[in-house]
Amino acid sequence: MAYKGSFRIKIKGCESESCGFRCQDVCPRGVFLAVPRHRDRSQHAARPRYRIVPRFRELCDGCRECVRACPRGGIRVST
Amino acid sequence: MCDFCSRHGRGNRWYLNPENFSEKLLEDPKRVKTLEKVAGWGIEYYIDFTSRVTDLVDWPVIGKAVKALVNRLAPNEHGGQVVSLEDALQLLSYARDFVLLPCACRKLVGHREDMVCLNFGPVKELQRRFFPEGTMEELSLEEARKVLLECDERGHFHQVLYAKVPFPICICNCDARYCTSLKQRLANGVEVAILKGHEVCAADPDICRFCSEPLCLSRCRFGALNYDPEAGRVHVDPSRCFGCGLCRSACFRGALSLVPRDEVPAAAGLW
Incomplete structure (x- = not known):
């Protein structure tokens, strides 16, 4: 069983720390994954910073809650 | 197994x-x-x-x-x-x-x-x-x-x-x-x-009936339970069930139980 959504998600100009990861908060399917910005683990441990990627976009049901929640208007969901 | x-x-x-x-x-x-x-x-x-x-x-x-x-x-x-x-x-x-x-x-x-x-x-x-x-x-x-x-x-x-x-x-x-x-x-x-787990959920049709508050639905994380409002009964889709057993504790009548996956043809071999 695998869900195959037909939505494309694009994120531009994301400042995830400043908005408090609002797209993640509102997404009912958990499509967005926060991944470490630093490649070096020790840098990440000292000051963890994340960027948001739509890693599980196949699960997107197109509700567009993330589009409405993004304060920068940086998320686009298209078919 | x-x-x-x-x-x-x-x-x-x-x-x-x-x-x-x-x-x-x-x-x-x-x-x-x-x-x-x-x-x-x-x-x-x-x-x-x-x-x-x-x-x-x-x-x-x-x-x-x-x-x-x-x-x-x-x-x-x-x-x-x-x-x-x-x-x-x-x-x-x-x-x-x-x-x-x-x-x-x-x-x-x-x-x-x-x-x-x-x-x-x-x-x-x-x-x-x-x-x-x-x-x-x-x-x-x-x-x-x-x-x-x-x-x-x-x-x-x-x-x-x-x-x-x-x-x-x-x-x-x-x-x-x-x-x-x-x-x-x-x-x-x-x-x-x-x-998936070694068991799947099964609803006892003699006990699961005329239920107006199917709380078990909200406990299923995998979309394996369907509610039939006419009969007031819950149907389990064994092919979707992961066998976590969370739904059991929500049924106050005790109509839901776990049965071995191998004994249910629709779920046998689906790991």
Whole structure:
């Protein structure tokens, strides 16, 4: 069983720390994954910073809650 | 019986075979390498890496080959299987050195610091070695059991995770919205990321009837229960059921129970 959504998600100009990861908060399917910005683990441990990627976009049901929640208007969901 | 059980269960389920908890298994260099990779990279980097690889499953030409490769290699790395509360409680009696850690999936998907990842065995030492300042709560066996019962009550399903089959290292109390293993399965069809449990749910048609408040529906994380409002009855789709057993505790009539997966033709062999 695998869900195959037909939505494309694009994120531009994301400042995830400043908005408090609002797209993640509102997404009912958990499509967005926060991944470490630093490649070096020790840098990440000292000051963890994340960027948001739509890693599980196949699960997107197109509700567009993330589009409405993004304060920068940086998320686009298209078919 | 799943493939892991037939190879490592000795007539029992693989995670209930006491031999699989032995420290002798840590003499396997591949297992040590896997443990050090997960702990040494940091679980956040590991989740990023594995989800990026499974994302390639959708690529047009190499997708099928990547999927086959991931399903073949994952048992030598890190993966899991859904277990019922009873199995999870029994499993704890074979393990030692319990530590509670914040769930990495919840952190990366929902930015939450929930202490629901119940680790045991070598994890305590690894955590001390690689993350001496990280959050970790040491537990006794009784406290570990209490954590499982509390999580079950809150509606978290249990998943036993291994570091190279058949060495269990953790019971994570997951939720479908956050669990990255489950999402790798649902989004990319990588079944071995999280195998289904050894049982499936069944509703007793004599007891489950004229129900106007099907609370069990809200407990199912996998969309396996359907409500028929005309008959006031719940129907189980065994092919969707992962066998976590969370729905049982919501039915005040006790109409739901777990039955062995192999005895249900619609679910037999679906791991």
